Amino acid sequence: MTTKANLPVTAGSIVVPYGHVIGNEKWRGSEIAQRLQGKNRLIFEDGLGLVDFHLSNRTCILYISEADLVAGDEFKRRLVRLRNTSSLEVIVIVERTQISDQYFLAVQKLVVLELGMVLLPVANQGEASQLITQLVREQSKDHNSNPFLRKQCSQLAEPSVFRTVQQIPGVGKTKALLLLQQFGSIHRLCNASVKELELVVGQTVAQQIYSFLCS
Numbered sequence: 389m390t391t392k393a394n395l396p397v398t399a400g401s402i403v404v405p406y407g408h409v410i411g412n413e414k415w416r417g418s419e420i421a422q423r424l425q426g427k428n429r430l431i432f433e434d435g436l437g438l439v440d441f442h443l444s445n446r447t448c449i450l451y452i453s454e455a456d457l458v459a460g461d462e463f464k465r466r467l468v469r470l471r472n473t474s475s476l477e478v479i480v481i482v483e484r485t486q487i488s489d490q491y492f493l494a495v496q497k498l499v500v501l502e503l504g505m506v507l508l509p510v511a512n513q514g515e516a517s518q519l520i521t522q523l524v525r526e527q528s529k530d531h532n533s534n535p536f537l538r539k540q541c542s543q544l545a546e547p548s549v550f551r552t553v554q555q556i557p558g559v560g561k562t563k564a565l566l567l568l569q570q571f572g573s574i575h576r577l578c579n580a581s582v583k584e585l586e587l588v589v590g591q592t593v594a595q596q597i598y599s600f601l602c603s
Contacts, residue, residue, distance in 0.1 A: 390458075402436070402589055405429070408429045409429070409430050409443060410428070410436070410442040411431070411433070412433070412439065413442075419517075420517045422519035427568075428520075437513070438473075438474075443479075443523055448477070450466065450467065450480050451481050451484065452482045453483050457491045457492075474583075476588075477506075477562075479507075479508060479562075480508070481516050483510060485512075499588070506563075526565075549568065552574065557597075557600055558596040559596075563588075563589050567589065578601050582595065582598045583599060
């Protein structure tokens with residue numbers, strides 16, 4: 389029998405108030421929830437199924453912890469089930485630590501290349517809460533903030549560069565930010581190989597980007 393915790397969530401079944409985050413009840417009292425509550429209006433719900441956080445009616449977060457990666461393949465079944473049963477845009481946040489790093493490449497291939505989802509690595513729940521806060525700002529049309537904070541560079545992407553990357557066929561706001569987070573500049577993006585692009589945005593969009601930039 390399917391338990392409540394494993395029920396899929398489809399688009400339209402959750403209504404997220406403007407500027408809010410809806411979190412799965414299982415995260416109540418966690419570090420990530422405590423940090424989010426300091427910067428966001430966080431509401432806990434008991435029936436989110438496979439989803440950990442809803443950022444909007446269309447976008448959700450699935451969080452894979454270091455413990456999930458070490459424990460085995462259960463997180464893979466969650467990912468596949470969510471992809472097969474939900475029409476939501478899924479952003480997968482993965483804890484990449486010294487312990488879990490050995491599993492990361494396989495997870496990246498599954499999430500990005502096979503399932504076509506967005507993957508964002510973080511070091512811990514504190515960093516994840518910062519990332520979610522920035523994503524909420526983007527969902528709320530706050531164009532003054534870059535949704536991703538690059539570890540490698542303290543400077544946020546120039547708005548003009550961000551807009552330029554968005555104009556590439558197949559690239560929207562989320563993928564533009566992922567590309568800038570990974571490559572840092574238009575120059576490096578133009579010199580990226582298809583394989584490098586695939587690890588960020590998946591095979592189909594990577595081919596579109598490569599064809600556009602090399603035409």
